[in-house]
Amino acid sequence: MSEKKHRVSRRQFLNYTLTGVGGFMAAGMLMPMVRFALDPVLGKVEEQDLVQVVSVDEITNEPTRFNFKIKQVDAWHKSEEPRAAWVYKNDNGDIIALSPVCKHLGCTVNWNSDPSNPNKFFCPCHYGLYEKDGTNVPGTPPLAPLDVYKSEVKDGFLYLGSAKPRKEA
Numbered sequence: 001m002s003e004k005k006h007r008v009s010r011r012q013f014l015n016y017t018l019t020g021v022g023g024f025m026a027a028g029m030l031m032p033m034v035r036f037a038l039d040p041v042l043g044k045v046e047e048q049d050l051v052q053v054v055s056v057d058e059i060t061n062e063p064t065r066f067n068f069k070i071k072q073v074d075a076w077h078k079s080e081e082p083r084a085a086w087v088y089k090n091d092n093g094d095i096i097a098l099s100p101v102c103k104h105l106g107c108t109v110n111w112n113s114d115p116s117n118p119n120k121f122f123c124p125c126h127y128g129l130y131e132k133d134g135t136n137v138p139g140t141p142p143l144a145p146l147d148v149y150k151s152e153v154k155d156g157f158l159y160l161g162s163a164k165p166r167k168e169a
């Protein structure tokens with residue numbers, strides 16, 4: 001190989017150097033703008049922490065469905081999302097708030113709606129069954145118990161947060 005082939009002319013050197021430095025500076029200016037534009041999209045969906053749902057006086061031993069709305073921020077979009085919970089007091093007087101979303105394929109479960117399976121949560125989509133405490137009945141399609149809402153009682157009202165799977169699920 002001849003030595004000429006490896007030589008870089010002054011003009012080429014300047015071209016490479018200016019292109020490299022220019023590219024570096026452009027990236028330095030553009031990155032904050034791109035980050036600013038994409039940040040809300042990359043961020044997670046923010047939900048209101050706890051929402052007042054019902055007066056504790058209205059909660060009985062019979063699971064009752066209560067509907068409520070939570071404020072949600074998803075990127076630039078703010079909305080009020082409807083939620084529902086099956087709420088009752090257990091034998092110890094503790095308030096239980098269960099998600100109505102079936103753990104099989106997400107249909108809505110109802111309390112005591114199947115005459116052949118009284119006092120159970122029933123999912124009409126594929127005949128899923130859950131006990132009163134939300135535990136899935138073996139031999140029916142759901143393979144996990146109903147999610148439980150984070151809850152708190154304040155000034156005589158029940159507040160609910162997000163529904164989470166049970167630890168044992």
Ligand code: FES
Pocket residue numbers: 102103104105106107123124125126127128141142
């Ligand atoms: S979605 Fe509930 S049993 Fe299938």
